[in-house]
Amino acid sequence: MPKDTGIGASSKRREDVRFLTGDGNYTDDINVHGQAYVHFLRSDVAHAKINGIDTSAAEGMPGVIRIFTGKDFEAVGGLPCGWQVTDRHGQPMQEPKHPVLAHGKVRHVGDPICAVVAETLAQARDAAEAIELDLEILPAVINMKEAVKDGAPKVHDDLTSNLCYDWGFVEENRAAVDEAISKAAHVTTLELVNNRLIANPMEPRVAVGQWEKGTGDYTLYTTSQNPHVIRLLMGAFVLGIPEHKLRVVAPDVGGGFGSKIFHYAEEAFCTWAAKECRRPVKWTSTRSEAFMTDAHGRDHVTRIELALDADHNFTALRTETYANMGAYLSTFAPSVPTWLHGTLMAGNYKTPLIYVNVKAVFTNTVPVDAYRGAGRPEATFQLERVIDKAARELGVDPIELRRKNFVTEFPYATPVAVEYDTGDYNATMDKLIEIADIAGFEARAEESKKKGLWRGLGVNSYIEACGIAPSNLVGQLGARAGLYESATVRVNATGGLVVMTGSHSHGQGHETAFPQVVADMIGIPEDMVEVVHGDTANTPMGMGTYGSRSLAVGGSAMVRATEKIIAKAKKIAAHIMEASDSDIELKDGKFTVAGTDKSLAWGDVTLAAYVPHNYPLKDMEPGLEETAFYDPNNFTYPAGAYACEVEVDPETGKVTVARFAAADDFGNIINPMIVDGQVHGGIAQGIGQALLENCAYDEAGQLISASYMDYAMPRADDVPFYSVDHSCQTPCTHNPLGVKGCGEAGAIGSPPAVVNAVIDALQRGGKNVTHIDMPLSPARVWAAMNGATANEGAAQPAARDSGSAEGRSLGGQV
Amino acid sequence: MMPKTPLSFTLNGSETALFVDPGANLLDTLRRGAGDLTPKLGCAQGTCGACTVLIDGEPHLSCLTLAETVEGRDIATTGGLADGPDLHPLQQAFMEGFAAQCGFCTAGMLMAAKALLDRRPNPSRDEVIEAIGGNLCRCTGYEPIVDAILTAAARMQGRSA
Numbered sequence: 001m002p003k004d005t006g007i008g009a010s011s012k013r014r015e016d017v018r019f020l021t022g023d024g025n026y027t028d029d030i031n032v033h034g035q036a037y038v039h040f041l042r043s044d045v046a047h048a049k050i051n052g053i054d055t056s057a058a059e060g061m062p063g064v065i066r067i068f069t070g071k072d073f074e075a076v077g078g079l080p081c082g083w084q085v086t087d088r089h090g091q092p093m094q095e096p097k098h099p100v101l102a103h104g105k106v107r108h109v110g111d112p113i114c115a116v117v118a119e120t121l122a123q124a125r126d127a128a129e130a131i132e133l134d135l136e137i138l139p140a141v142i143n144m145k146e147a148v149k150d151g152a153p154k155v156h157d158d159l160t161s162n163l164c165y166d167w168g169f170v171e172e173n174r175a176a177v178d179e180a181i182s183k184a185a186h187v188t189t190l191e192l193v194n195n196r197l198i199a200n201p202m203e204p205r206v207a208v209g210q211w212e213k214g215t216g217d218y219t220l221y222t223t224s225q226n227p228h229v230i231r232l233l234m235g236a237f238v239l240g241i242p243e244h245k246l247r248v249v250a251p252d253v254g255g256g257f258g259s260k261i262f263h264y265a266e267e268a269f270c271t272w273a274a275k276e277c278r279r280p281v282k283w284t285s286t287r288s289e290a291f292m293t294d295a296h297g298r299d300h301v302t303r304i305e306l307a308l309d310a311d312h313n314f315t316a317l318r319t320e321t322y323a324n325m326g327a328y329l330s331t332f333a334p335s336v337p338t339w340l341h342g343t344l345m346a347g348n349y350k351t352p353l354i355y356v357n358v359k360a361v362f363t364n365t366v367p368v369d370a371y372r373g374a375g376r377p378e379a380t381f382q383l384e385r386v387i388d389k390a391a392r393e394l395g396v397d398p399i400e401l402r403r404k405n406f407v408t409e410f411p412y413a414t415p416v417a418v419e420y421d422t423g424d425y426n427a428t429m430d431k432l433i434e435i436a437d438i439a440g441f442e443a444r445a446e447e448s449k450k451k452g453l454w455r456g457l458g459v460n461s462y463i464e465a466c467g468i469a470p471s472n473l474v475g476q477l478g479a480r481a482g483l484y485e486s487a488t489v490r491v492n493a494t495g496g497l498v499v500m501t502g503s504h505s506h507g508q509g510h511e512t513a514f515p516q517v518v519a520d521m522i523g524i525p526e527d528m529v530e531v532v533h534g535d536t537a538n539t540p541m542g543m544g545t546y547g548s549r550s551l552a553v554g555g556s557a558m559v560r561a562t563e564k565i566i567a568k569a570k571k572i573a574a575h576i577m578e579a580s581d582s583d584i585e586l587k588d589g590k591f592t593v594a595g596t597d598k599s600l601a602w603g604d605v606t607l608a609a610y611v612p613h614n615y616p617l618k619d620m621e622p623g624l625e626e627t628a629f630y631d632p633n634n635f636t637y638p639a640g641a642y643a644c645e646v647e648v649d650p651e652t653g654k655v656t657v658a659r660f661a662a663a664d665d666f667g668n669i670i671n672p673m674i675v676d677g678q679v680h681g682g683i684a685q686g687i688g689q690a691l692l693e694n695c696a697y698d699e700a701g702q703l704i705s706a707s708y709m710d711y712a713m714p715r716a717d718d719v720p721f722y723s724v725d726h727s728c729q730t731p732c733t734h735n736p737l738g739v740k741g742c743g744e745a746g747a748i749g750s751p752p753a754v755v756n757a758v759i760d761a762l763q764r765g766g767k768n769v770t771h772i773d774m775p776l777s778p779a780r781v782w783a784a785m786n787g788a789t790a791n792e793g794a795a796q797p798a799a800r801d802s803g804s805a806e807g808r809s810l811g812g813q814v
Numbered sequence: 815m816m817p818k819t820p821l822s823f824t825l826n827g828s829e830t831a832l833f834v835d836p837g838a839n840l841l842d843t844l845r846r847g848a849g850d851l852t853p854k855l856g857c858a859q860g861t862c863g864a865c866t867v868l869i870d871g872e873p874h875l876s877c878l879t880l881a882e883t884v885e886g887r888d889i890a891t892t893g894g895l896a897d898g899p900d901l902h903p904l905q906q907a908f909m910e911g912f913a914a915q916c917g918f919c920t921a922g923m924l925m926a927a928k929a930l931l932d933r934r935p936n937p938s939r940d941e942v943i944e945a946i947g948g949n950l951c952r953c954t955g956y957e958p959i960v961d962a963i964l965t966a967a968a969r970m971q972g973r974s975a
Contacts, residue, residue, distance in 0.1 A: 012909055019917025020905040022852025022892040026918065029851045122835070202856050202864055202952050203918040254854075254918025255952050287857035507916030507953050677912050677954060684955035708861035708950070716943045716956040 002672075006520035010673035013512045014527075015505070024252040027206035027223045028284050035208065035280035036065050038270065039124035041114040042292070043106035045137055046364035046701020047153065050104060052134035053114060061130055063123030065277050068115040068269070070103035076272065079263055080237040081329040082229075084478040085338050085360070088168035093360070095164075096156040098328040100238065100265045100272075106135070107155055107327035108364050109703045110292030115269055117277055121284075140364040140701035144301060144322040147361050155327055155362040164325050164334065164360035169342040173415060177355040180316035184307035188390035193773040194378045196299035196324065196695040197688075198705075199371045200713060201506075203254020204285035205294065209270030213278065217245050220271045224250040225260045225504050226544020229481070231536050233263040233331070239272055243536075246271075250534040253506035257685070258370040259294045260506065261546050262331035266293075291706040296695055297371025299324035300337065304382045306390055314405045316353040317345060319382060323360045323368075330369035334360065339477050340375030340465070346414035347383045348425045348461040348639060349405040354415045364701045370546065372685055372747040376464045384460035384752035388759070389770055398756070402461055403429065411733075418465060420637045422730040425461055428663040429641045432459070435723050436643035436661035444645065444658075445764070453647040455658070456761025460642055462749040466741035467552030467636035467732070484631035485549065486540040487558040489518070489565050491624035493610035495603035497522075499561075500532045502542010503554030508678070508743065510550060513671045514558060517737065521562050523588040524602055540627055548741030551670060552636050552732065559736045560628035568624060573605050575616045636732045636740040640664035642683075644753035648761040653782030655691055655758055661723040662749065667731040667740035675742045679724045682746020688714040689747075690754035694775050712775070823884045825850060826894025834881045841865045841876040844891065852893040852921045856950070863949030866922035867891050873929035875948075892921035895928070903966040904928060911962035915953030923949045927963045935971055939964065 003009040018024050055067045079098040086092055102111045114131055118124035141147040141155065147162040155162055168174060181187055208221040218241055224230050227248040234248075235241040253260060266283050273281045285293065300321050307316040323337035342356035391398035406425040413419045433439075441457050448455035468474075471482040486502040499514055515529035532538055542554065570584040573591035577584075583594045589602040608615055609624040645659040662679055669675055692712035696705045705711040731738030751774065758776050762769045762785060769784045818833035825848055832847045841858070844850045844867070853876050856864030860878040867876045868890040895902040901909070904927050914920040923946060930937055930945035937945070942963045943956075951959060 013912065013914075015917070016909045016914055019914045019920050020892075020901065020908050020924070021896050022850075022921045024917045026854070028855060200952055201916070201918070202862065202950060203854070203916065204856070252917065255916040257952070284855070287859060287862070509915070673912050677915055677958065680955035680957055681915065681953045682955075685952070707859055708857055709859075713950050713952070714956075715950065716946050716960065719956055722955060722957055 005526060006516055007670050009516060009671065011512050011516055011526060011671055013509050015509065015511045026203055026252045026254055027208065027221050030208055030221050030251065032208060032210055032280040035282045036117050036119060036277060037121040037124050038115050038117045038273065038281050038283045039121060039128050040112040040266070041116065041128040041131055043102065043109055043111040043113060045106065045135060046109055046140035047138040048106050048135040049138060050102065050106065050113065051136050054132040055114065057132070058116065058127040058130040061123065061127040063119035064127045065117045065119065065279065067127070067131070068101060068273065069113070070099055070101040073100045076100065076240065077238045079265060079268065080233055081334065082233070082331045082480045083335040084480065085165050085167055085334040086478060087165040088171055093165035093334055094159045096159055096328060096362070100268050108366050109701060110289070110366060111327070112265060115273065117273055117281055142363050142365060142697050142699060142701050144324055144361040144363060147363050148359065155364055162362040164329070164362055167338050167358045167360070169338070169356045170416065173353055174355045177316050177318050177353045180353050181305055181307045181318055184315055185310040186308045186390070186394060188306045188386055188393055189303065190382070190386045190389050190771060191303045192382060192385060192771060194298045194300040194302065194381055195689060195693070195774045197297045197371055197693050198291055198695050198711060199257040199259035199294060199297060201255030201257055201259060204287060204290045205260065205264065205266065206284045207267045207270040208280060208282045209272070209274035210280040211275040217247065218271055218274065219247045219249065220267060221249045221251065222267050223253050223260050224248070225253065225256040225506060225546055227504065227534060227536050228502060228541050229544055230263050230267060234268050234271065238268045247537045250504055253504070256506045257372045258297065258374055258546060261544070262295050262369055264293070287708070288706050291711065292366055292703050295330045295369035296326065296366050297368065298378060299368050300378045302382050304386045306386045308390060312394060312396060312401060312404055314349055314351040317351050318355050319345060320357045321359070323358055324365065325360050325362050326365045326367035327362060328367050330367035333367060333369045335479070336370050336375040337378070341379050343416050343418050344376050344379035344463065344465060345383065346416050347380065348407060348463050350407050351405070352415060356416065365697055366703070372682065373464070373744040374547070376744065377748045377751060380462045380748050381752050384462065385755060385771070388460070388756045392763070392770070399429065399459055418635060421634055421733040423637060423639050423665060424728060424730050425639060427728045428639065428665050429461065431663035431725055431728050432641040432643055432661055435663060435725050436659065438643065441645065448647050454650055454761040454765040456646050456648065456757040456759070456764060458644045458753045458756025458760055460749065460752040460756060461639070462642065462745070463637055463639040464744060464748050465635035466548035466638055466744065467632055467735065468547035468549045469635060470633060471631050481543065482631070483543055484629050485554040485557045486542040486627065486629045487554065487561045488540050488625065488627040489558065489561040491565060491606050491609070493607050495524070495528060495606045497529045498532055499529060499558055500539045501554050501558060502539055502544065503550040504533050504545040506545070508545065508550060509671065509674045513551065513674055514555065516670055517555060517559065518562050521559070521566065522586065522602060523590070548638070548743040551737065551739050552735055552741045553630060553632055555737055555739065556632070556735045557628045557630035560630055561626045564626035564628065565624060568620070568626070569605050571620060572608050572615065573600050576600060576608060576614055633734045636667070636735070638664060638666050638740040638742065638745050640745060640749060642749040642753040644750070644757040646754065646757040646761055648758060648765070648781060650765055650785065653778040653785060655776055655781060657687055657720045657754065660720045662725070662746065663728060664724070664726045664742065664745050665728045665730055666726050666742045667729055668738040669726060669729070670739065672726070675726055676724055678742045679746045680722050682744060683722055683750045684714050684719050685747045686750025687719055687754055690751040690774050690776060692718065692775050819882055821881060821885055823886065824888045826890055838881040839877055840867070840879040840881050840884060843881040844876060850891055850893050852891045854918055854921055856919065863926060864919050864922040866925040866949065868925055868929055871929070871932060873926050890925070892924050895924060903969050904963065907962040907966035907969065911958045911965060913954060913958040913962035919949060919951045923951065923959060931967050931970065935967060937967060
């Protein structure tokens with residue numbers, strides 16, 4: 001019997017009332033009296049020396065308030081990077097400066113050179129047209145392997161090369177891994193590209209900066225997943241504004257998917273310019289700007305080798321990855337290909353020896369950082385693709401090969417430094433086989449054949465590390481921030497509660513799910529609990545929402561704070577009922593004394609806390625408000641198994657996703673409806689990556705997928721019905737809710753299922769194709785089927801079956 | 815400076831009159847001029863559908879519509895969809911079916927759906943998918959949106975979904 005309230009209920013989302021009536025308050029809906037508008041003049045070339053900027057004509061244009069260039073920002077800091085990676089030789093990564101406005105050089109298309117502040121946006125744009133730039137165009141580096149060669153043009157002249165770091169993990173295992181591979185009965189090798197993507201939340205980024213003359217206080221309204229992080233980074237490292245003079249508000253935010261974690265130049269600019277101009281300053285990104293300034297995602301080129309013994313046990317795994325950093329280090333960029341990727345290379349399997357090498361490379365492209373899954377999709381994709389290839393080479397069932405190597409005993413310490421606390425990978429695989437109706441596949445394949453289509457089935461497992469993260473551990477790994485979360489629970493006199501959380505909701509439904517937990521703990525209706533988030537002025541210092549962490553970390557902080565509330569409330573109840581604290585029970589919103597018929601309602605006790613006439617004032621302060629900071633002991637490890645069925649048209653190479661099934665283990669579930677939605681959305685993005693989406697640059701570094709005409713987003717007719725199940729539940733062992741996080745699973749688990757399915761379809765059609773790089777566009781699939789090289793214009797890099805990575809598309813290049 | 819042009823139209827049933835700059839688009843005019851913030855700016859290139867409004871009952875991308883072309887016409891936005899406190903059946907079905915997550919595409923999606931149901935009260939699933947083909951959603955994976963529109967259609971026709 002499904003619950004209709006509290007933990008486990010599919011409570012309808014209260015935030016929907018405002019979203020569905022158009023009453024949401026997004027940042028672009030905020031207009032401050034007297035605001036001016038800024039337009040950024042951006043580089044339209046990938047790499048150039050700035051020899052001169054002449055703003056004299058522009059300054060006289062109608063409505064212009066002030067024009068800023070890089071020189072105006074010499075006195076302030078650059079945009080900071082929040083993670084320092086140490087390389088194989090114990091040296092820190094190379095860390096370039098990242099000015100708010102370009103200084104001396106531009107390093108990617110979209111790099112801001114000038115900022116024109118004017119009375120209207122049209123006037124700012126017109127004036128920008130009148131600025132004369134003297135740019136000396138320099139050779140650009142786009143291809144990562146070219147970028148690290150001797151003599152390659154340098155993105156940053158003051159660094160020794162374009163190599164940010166060369167990271168080895170676990171370095172001490174390297175020789176043993178090499179030896180195991182050299183002695184293996186079978187080694188399967190795969191070279192692949194994890195295609196460069198653009199997160200594309202539907203709401204473009206917006207920043208509104210404000211400065212109060214009377215108080216000297218700054219306010220920034222911004223589209224952010226983590227307003228406290230922005231306040232700290234921007235205030236302390238860029239502008240030198242102490243936190244108590246700076247308020248950052250992230251109101252309703254229209255999707256993030258990682259791209260709104262980072263601190264961007266436009267936020268710092270609007271905040272700074274508001275004081276300089278004595279006017280509020282607003283910036284609303286155009287979609288084209290979003291394509292060339294929002295941090296991109298993925299962009300790995302990888303060679304992976306899987307060694308097996310004669311019984312098909314995995315004995316060793318070795319990977320070498322080139323990871324694109326773009327032109328500057330975005331806030332958390334260095335951590336993505338390293339600690340969010342290398343630590344996941346064990347997957348669901350008990351491979352004893354693993355070595356991961358990652359070379360992070362600067363190129364003249366937009367900075368690359370976390371996008372839904374961040375490092376974990378890259379790990380899962382290469383692992384689950386190479387296992388599928390191994391199964392084909394060995395002539396064994398790909399599901400059985402996985403099962404044979406599954407981790408089955410927990411806790412399990414991987415050879416890549418993490419410890420899985422719990423899981424049951426056979427259970428999710430069993431559930432997948434059921435919900436995907438794998439038994440019925442052959443019959444469906446016959447039906448497809450009658451239509452002249454080739455049907456293929458792709459299956460894979462995945463694991464991810466979520467609930468980011470134990471602060472002391474990530475501190476050792478180079479994080480320059482803690483990764484706890486916070487909550488303040490304020491009980492009002494008449495019994496209602498407000499939860500002020502450092503987590504941030506931008507579509508995830510915290511305002512609905514968080515109250516389900518608190519209401520359940522106390523035994524009161526959900527509508528007595530309200531959630532406040534997104535404003536540094538009325539939430540405790542918290543780290544925000546990403547890495548599937550809100551419930552596992554933020555929810556845990558809320559539970560801890562609520563536990564403190566309940567403990568104090570019980571003491572008040574004990575005093576009033578003249579009983580011992582330990583005899584007080586709280587159930588269904590009522591305090592009772594064990595073994596008696598005495599009782600007090602929740603509201604009687606909360607009222608006593610604020611009207612303390614009959615109250616133990618000598619022992620306890622009045623009031624009922626508690627704060628908790630929760631720092632997790634470990635990551636959480638959601639895992640599952642995914643299946644995709646595709647139909648391939650042998651005439652055109654067009655791939656249609658016919659069925660998709662996902663069996664996930666997220667531990668305990670608070671709101672099943674919201675979990676379904678998270679998984680659906682993740683799968684749609686994964687299908688987008690596998691079949692449609694590709695961020696492409698030409699050789700000169702021009703971004704040629706900078707609109708929805710060129711960058712193929714999944715639309716309603718591109719996606720299938722989703723069959724999702726999360727009934728396999730092994731609760732997390734180390735957080736109070738037993739939850740693991742569900743936000744990224746779909747995007748992590750789905751790309752290999754799609755690609756495995758297409759390869760299966762082609763093989764069933766008699767084509768000996770072992771790999772095609774994503775996105776599997778019709779031209780790429782047709783070319784692979786016909787032994788040809790796809791040459792299909794700008795947005796689609798050439799596809800080649802993977803004999804060698806040399807000379808083919810790297811880093812999203814055409 | 816070019817003179818502004820007087821413009822009057824009906825917005826969700828109310829007479830609206832204002833002055834617009836030459837070349838102003840309808841989205842800006844609604845948001846900045848008329849103060850109706852419900853249509854959203856997603857791309858300003860006619861490719862995402864977040865700004866969809868109805869002009870004389872037909873769905874249009876307000877970001878690509880010259881404001882001056884709506885003189886004397888009837889504009890409907892999501893701001894006028896609910897009947898006082900009562901949600902429109904589409905809004906109700908979207909809520910029950912969890913068809914909005916971040917909410918940013920939702921206003922455009924609802925107007926595209928309303929245009930479809932006004933024209934075809936009993937659409938097929940494929941017709942719904944086609945009708946929202948110009949509206950991007952990055953959160954939901956579309957299935958709940960399609961289901962919600964079909965549910966609303968059924969209810970509006972007095973059928974059970």
